[in-house]
Amino acid sequence: MYRVAQIREPLVGGQIQRGWDSLAHPCKDWQTRYPTKRAFGYLCTYSPIELLHAAGFVPVRLVQGSGQVALANAYLPSFSCALARMVTERLLSGELDCLSGLLVAHTCDTMQCVADIWHMADLPFPVVAFSLPTVLSNIGARDYLLAELHRLAAVLESDFGAPVTKDALRTSIALYNEQRRLLAMLYEHRWAFTVEQFWTLALSGMVMPVEEHNVLLRSVLQSVEEKKETDRQGPAVILVGAILDDPTIPIMVHELGGQVVWDDLCTGSRYFDVLVDETQEPFGALADRYLKRVPCPTKHDDANPRAEHVLSLVHRTGAQGVVFVLPKFCEPHAFDYVLLSKALTNVGVPHLWIETDLTAPIGQLRTRIQAFIELLRGS
Amino acid sequence: MVEKRYKKLKTAAELQRLMQWHYTRIRLPRLGRPLAWVTSGAPVEILRAMGVIAVYPENYGALCGARREAVSLCEAAEAQGYSPDLCSYARTSLGSVFQSERAPMGGLPQPDLLIACNNICGTVIKWYEAVAAHYGVPLFILDTPFIHGAFEPHALAYVVAQLEAMIRFVERTTGRRLSMKRLERTVRLANETVQLWSEIRALCKARPSPLNAPDLFVNMAPIVVLRGTEGAVRFYRHLKAEVEMRVKNGIGAIPEEKYRLLWDNIAIWHHLYRFYNYFVDYDACFVVDTYTGGWSQEIPEGQSALMEGIATAYATVFLNQSLEYRSRLMERLIREYDVDGFVMHCNRSCKPYSLGQYAMKRRVTEGTGVPGLIIESDMCDARAFAAEAVKTRIQAFMETLAERK
Numbered sequence: 173m174y175r176v177a178q179i180r181e182p183l184v185g186g187q188i189q190r191g192w193d194s195l196a197h198p199c200k201d202w203q204t205r206y207p208t209k210r211a212f213g214y215l216c217t218y219s220p221i222e223l224l225h226a227a228g229f230v231p232v233r234l235v236q237g238s239g240q241v242a243l244a245n246a247y248l249p250s251f252s253c254a255l256a257r258m259v260t261e262r263l264l265s266g267e268l269d270c271l272s273g274l275l276v277a278h279t280c281d282t283m284q285c286v287a288d289i290w291h292m293a294d295l296p297f298p299v300v301a302f303s304l305p306t307v308l309s310n311i312g313a314r315d316y317l318l319a320e321l322h323r324l325a326a327v328l329e330s331d332f333g334a335p336v337t338k339d340a341l342r343t344s345i346a347l348y349n350e351q352r353r354l355l356a357m358l359y360e361h362r363w364a365f366t367v368e369q370f371w372t373l374a375l376s377g378m379v380m381p382v383e384e385h386n387v388l389l390r391s392v393l394q395s396v397e398e399k400k401e402t403d404r405q406g407p408a409v410i411l412v413g414a415i416l417d418d419p420t421i422p423i424m425v426h427e428l429g430g431q432v433v434w435d436d437l438c439t440g441s442r443y444f445d446v447l448v449d450e451t452q453e454p455f456g457a458l459a460d461r462y463l464k465r466v467p468c469p470t471k472h473d474d475a476n477p478r479a480e481h482v483l484s485l486v487h488r489t490g491a492q493g494v495v496f497v498l499p500k501f502c503e504p505h506a507f508d509y510v511l512l513s514k515a516l517t518n519v520g521v522p523h524l525w526i527e528t529d530l531t532a533p534i535g536q537l538r539t540r541i542q543a544f545i546e547l548l549r550g551s
Numbered sequence: 552m553v554e555k556r557y558k559k560l561k562t563a564a565e566l567q568r569l570m571q572w573h574y575t576r577i578r579l580p581r582l583g584r585p586l587a588w589v590t591s592g593a594p595v596e597i598l599r600a601m602g603v604i605a606v607y608p609e610n611y612g613a614l615c616g617a618r619r620e621a622v623s624l625c626e627a628a629e630a631q632g633y634s635p636d637l638c639s640y641a642r643t644s645l646g647s648v649f650q651s652e653r654a655p656m657g658g659l660p661q662p663d664l665l666i667a668c669n670n671i672c673g674t675v676i677k678w679y680e681a682v683a684a685h686y687g688v689p690l691f692i693l694d695t696p697f698i699h700g701a702f703e704p705h706a707l708a709y710v711v712a713q714l715e716a717m718i719r720f721v722e723r724t725t726g727r728r729l730s731m732k733r734l735e736r737t738v739r740l741a742n743e744t745v746q747l748w749s750e751i752r753a754l755c756k757a758r759p760s761p762l763n764a765p766d767l768f769v770n771m772a773p774i775v776v777l778r779g780t781e782g783a784v785r786f787y788r789h790l791k792a793e794v795e796m797r798v799k800n801g802i803g804a805i806p807e808e809k810y811r812l813l814w815d816n817i818a819i820w821h822h823l824y825r826f827y828n829y830f831v832d833y834d835a836c837f838v839v840d841t842y843t844g845g846w847s848q849e850i851p852e853g854q855s856a857l858m859e860g861i862a863t864a865y866a867t868v869f870l871n872q873s874l875e876y877r878s879r880l881m882e883r884l885i886r887e888y889d890v891d892g893f894v895m896h897c898n899r900s901c902k903p904y905s906l907g908q909y910a911m912k913r914r915v916t917e918g919t920g921v922p923g924l925i926i927e928s929d930m931c932d933a934r935a936f937a938a939e940a941v942k943t944r945i946q947a948f949m950e951t952l953a954e955r956k
Contacts, residue, residue, distance in 0.1 A: 247909050249927060251636065251899045256906075281673045284697050285906035288874035291699075292910045301699035305709070306669055306676065307692045312712030316696070319705030472676050472692050503902070506634040507641075507677030511684060513632060 191376025191388070192368075195417060198232045198379040199270035206230065209381065210334075213274040215259065216283065217442050217468070218304055220458055223325060225344040225382065227334035229272065233378035234259050235417035235439065241530065247289055253501040254530045255415050256282050263295055271297050273332060275324075278303045279470040280504050300327055308463050309474045317459040325455075341454040347382050352444035354389035359434065359441065364396045367426050371419040375439060407548035410485055411435040412512065413497035414505050421497055421526065424538055430545040433489045436482055437497070442468065469504035478508065479515040486521055492548045493522045495541075500529040522547055556831055557824070558804060560766065562790045569786050570772055577606050577660050585663040585725040588682065591775050592670040593693065594865050596741050596850070597718060599779050600734035601727045606659050607776050608678075611647070612640035616820030616931035620655050625932055627653060639900040639931035641678040648685055661686060664724045666717070668693040670871040671845075672903045691720045695866040699873050702866060710862035734857065741779035742849045747787035748774045749847045754794045755838045756888050759803025760811065761794045764837035765827050766804060768818040774846040809834035810952055813884055815841045815911075816896035816904050821933040829942055830894075833949040839888040841881060845869060874907040878914040885919045892952050897927040899935055922955070924948040 193200065202211060212229035214221060221231035236258045244260035262268050276287035276299060291299040302324055305313040329335040355374060362370045373392060377385035406429040411422065415438050422432045435441055446465045449457045466481040467473045486494065494516055498505045509525065516523045524544040526537065560566075577586065586604045589595060595605050615621040621639060624646030629635050631649055633642055647654035665688060667679040676692055683690040693713050696706045718729050751770075755762050762770075770790060777783035797803075812830065814837045819826050827837065845868055851860035869877055885893065893915065895908045912923045926944060929935035 248906060249897050249899075249909070252902075252906055278697055281902040282906060284673075284903060285874070287699060289907050289910045292874060292914065301697075303696040303699065303706070305694055305696065306673065307694040307713075310692075310694055310709075310713055311716045312709045313694070315712075316705055316709035319703075320696075323703065323705070469677070470673060472680065472694075501636050503637055503674055504677055506637055507681060509634075510632040511681065 191380060191385075192372040194379045195235060195372070195375050196237050197267065198234075199268050202270035206381070210272040211270050213268060213271045214277070215255075215275075216277050216279055217438055218277040218279055218462060218471075219275050219302065220321060220324065222341060222344040222348050222448065222454075222458060223321065223328070223336060224275065225347070226336045226340040227325075227328040227332065229334065230381050231378075232271065233439075234262070234268065234274075235375075235378070236415055237262060238418065247293065248286075251501050253282055253499045254528070255499060256286050257530070260286065260289070263290060264293065269296055273297050274299045276301050278306075279468065280502070282501075298331060300324070300331075304462060306470070307472045307474075308467055309472070314456075314459055314463060317462060318455055321455050321458055338454055341458075342450070345448045345454055345457065346450060347386065349447045349450060350386050351377055351382050351389070352447055354386060354393065355444040357393055358389060361393065361396045362433075363431075365392075367419055367423045367432075371422065375417060378439070378443065406430050407493060407545055408433040408489065408491045409493045409495050409545075409548070410482070410489060410491045411437055411440070411495050411497055412482060414438050414499055414502055416440070416497055416528075420534070421495070421528075421537070421541070424541050425495070425545070428538070428542045428545050430541075430548070432495075433491055434485055436485060438468065442466075469508040479512050482512055483515060483519065483521075486516075491521075492551065493524065493544065495544070496523060496525045498525065498527055500527050522551065556806065556828060557763065557765065558802065560770075560790070560793055562786070562793050563769075565786060565789060566770060566772070569777070569782055572782075573776060574656060577604055578656075585727070586660055587664045587666050588659065588662040588679070589666045590668050590671060590675045590679070592845075592865060592868055592870075593666045593668040594714065594717075594861050596734060596737045596779050596861065597714070597729065598666065598721065600737045601718075601721050601725070601729050603664075603721060603725060603727070605776075606662075608644040608659060608682075609640050610772060610776050611659055612643040612931055613772075613818070613820050615643050615647070615655055616933075617823055618655055619821050619933060620653075621821065621931040622933055623653055624650070635932075636899070638672075638674045638678070639929055641674055641681075643931055644678065645681055645685075648682065662688050664688055664721070665690040666693065667691070668695060668865060670695040670865055670868050672870070672901065674902075689720070689724050691717050693717055693865075695871055697871055698867065698876070702863070706866065707859065707862055710866050711858050714858050714862055731857075735852070737779045738850050738852060738857065738861070740781060740784060742852065744774060744778050744780075744783045744787060745847060745849050747784065747791055748843075751787065751791050751794055752839065752844060752847075754791075754798050757798040758811075758889075759801070759805075759808035760836050760838035760888075761797035761802065761804055762838075763804035763827060763831075764814045764818070764840055765823050767837075767840060767843045768820075768823065771843045771846070774843075778846065803836065805831045805834070805836045807834045808836045809956075810891045810949070811836060811838045811889060813837065813839050813841075813881065813888065813890045813893040814896070815881065815893060815908065816898045817842055817901060817930040819896060819928050819936065820930055822936060822938075826941075829945050830949075833945075833952075835892075835949065835952075837894075838890065839884050841869065841877070841884070844884075870903060874911055875914075877907075878911045878918070881911065881915045882918045885915070885921050890921060891955070892921055892948065893923040894948075895923060895925045896930075897925050899927065899929045900931065922948070922951055 211232045224231045243264040325336045621643045625642040627646035627650040628642040647658035651658035667675045773783040848864040850864045
């Protein structure tokens with residue numbers, strides 16, 4: 173069922189495999205792979221990775237990964253989300269000891285707590301909290317965010333000996349803007365890759381140096397034939413949710429005859445959605461990008477454009493349905509689900525709700541996705 | 552009646568009258584006065600000074616929980632797509648909005664405007680967004696950045712700017728103006744309420760303690776709901792006089808006080824007396840808690856920068872501060888109240904209050920040598936309460952305390 177990938181160069185194929193491995197184990201062989209580079213962990217798209225990069229670090233995103241939770245049970249109750257529990261597990265197990273630091277941006281109540289829990293857990297590296305505003309449309313939000321970015325830069329200099337100059341920040345911004353443009357292109361050409369290849373190409377950029385990822389994306393995109401997709405088969409869906417680093421669900425959608433055509437995911441389009449203005453003073457430009465983006469459910473914008481945004485994605489991509497992929501115990505997404513699903517129902521767009529946790533019953537999932545795709549086929 | 556094991560306070564009838572009057576008054580014709588739904592940590596002084604009537608969905612949630620009517624309302628919210636894993640105050644409140652015929656007192660009167668402050672949690676943002684969408688009324692969110700380290704000057708400036716925006720928002724939506732004189736008077740009344748409440752809590756340092764946790768939980772209603780009113784000041788003066796008399800006469804809250812405990816987190820409203828009676832069976836009294844101390848921040852008066860005072864008081868509440876800060880607070884309370892052990896309610900509804908408790912428990916025990924117990928339950932959703940399992944854990948904990956005596 174997969175479309176045959178147009179990737180011919182074995183070098184690129186090897187890089188994709190390596191990207192996939194490092195997503196699950198970013199610290200594995202770090203010293204050998206990047207002997208001169210220091211890794212700085214982060215979790216969410218509200219982390220100013222340009223600033224970390226300008227300070228000389230490789231920002232490394234920590235995703236949920238897979239495995240058993242054991243050590244983390246002494247730190248978090250059972251009603252914490254899988255991301256919090258799994259990252260805690262991996263931090264405590266020493267698996268992520270290549271990190272020089274860990275940045276936790278303020279988003280939800282859970283991230284607020286784990287920032288402190290990890291700080292108190294005697295990890296071999298410091299945990300730095302970044303308290304960005306919650307109400308992005310607020311008066312004073314920009315001034316506050318700008319001051320918080322400067323505070324973070326000061327912490328990087330004082331606690332890590334890694335000062336940030338404006339010139340370095342401009343260079344970093346340009347590099348990440350290029351990555352964002354390339355990712356958007358990759359999304360437009362996703363039909364040229366298998367789901368696994370697409371998934372790896374998109375996500376590996378969050379764990380490898382941006383310079384390398386940009387080279388990788390440029391080379392795979394060059395080898396994609398210059399033609400628009402004309403014969404897309406099967407009902408098209410959009411994935412909406414939080415972190416999704418496991419491709420099981422999109423693979424299943426394709427195996428069952430559907431097509432994932434876009435997403436509104438923290439590990440997906442929300443990573444690359446808006447560019448930083450390169451003509452502006454760099455700190456202010458970073459702040460403005462956070463204020464301009466469609467807010468994630470943990471942020472509030474008085475105009476509340478999130479439902480509109482999802483509807484416009486549906487419209488623009490011609491998707492027939494929306495699959496919500498929501499982590500169990502994720503309050504902000506669970507609240508938004510009710511308002512978003514109603515907005516979709518109102519305009520007659522079918523939607524499916526999938527709750528993910530550490531253990532998801534795959535068989536039942538397949539049946540539900542199949543039924544949904546059949547529903548879309550019939551509509 | 553299990554409540555008999557408590558010495559009933561004489562002021563209980565007055566408390567009941569006061570709260571009944573509040574819930575009656577908000578339903579009376581308001582002669583054009585606007586009504587706002589506000590979170591427990593919102594700067595209500597500004598609203599009162601502008602003649603806005605404030606009602607508290609969190610207090611209403613607690614009330615439904617204590618009456619054991621929250622589960623049916625939670626189910627009404629769940630039927631609308633709200634996950635059973637969400638905060639049970641939010642589900643209770645939304646359920647009362649969707650199915651007011653099921654709700655005690657028919658639910659809260661419809662709001663004209665909504666004010667939410669995230670100094671207690673991020674949940675209130677999503678909850679109030681849902682209420683705003685349902686009623687189509689304007690919502691103002693006061694954003695108080697979480698304090699992992701110090702309360703930074705840029706955070707203070709941000710909160711002050713928002714307080715000013717909030718005043719303009721209320722002016723715009725209600726057509727009312729803020730009189731600084733009225734604000735100063737309201738702040739004075741609020742501070743007096745807060746002082747009295749702090750003094751009452753401090754009286755529990757006495758042996759035996761004149762109050763137990765359920766007394767504190769029941770009597771906290773006016774500090775939340777009527778802070779900044781003369782009614783609240785009057786009530787707390789009377790309560791304080793009664794508690795002072797108890798201390799003077801050596802009267803304890805429970806028949807015999809052998810163990811002094813500290814409570815962390817929101818009450819288990821649906822089992823309020825029953826739950827604490829499990830401890831009374833072991834002669835254990837909760838002499839102090841972290842939750843009812845949440846309303847102990849006075850607003851600095853007599854300064855030109857009143858807004859800075861309000862901003863600081865509300866942004867620095869303990870739930871908006873780091874786990875290290877909260878651990879130090881618990882350690883201090885354990886010393887000041889001469890506590891033998893602490894019990895943490897790991898509350899499925901309240902992530903910011905509960906997720907860090909394992910780390911805090913270790914830190915507090917290291918710092919004080921006092922053992923702690925974590926009990927998982929939920930403040931309003933009685934479906935999450937396993938009585939037998941809870942009793943077994945309490946028994947084991949009390950045996951540990953007995954060995955240490």
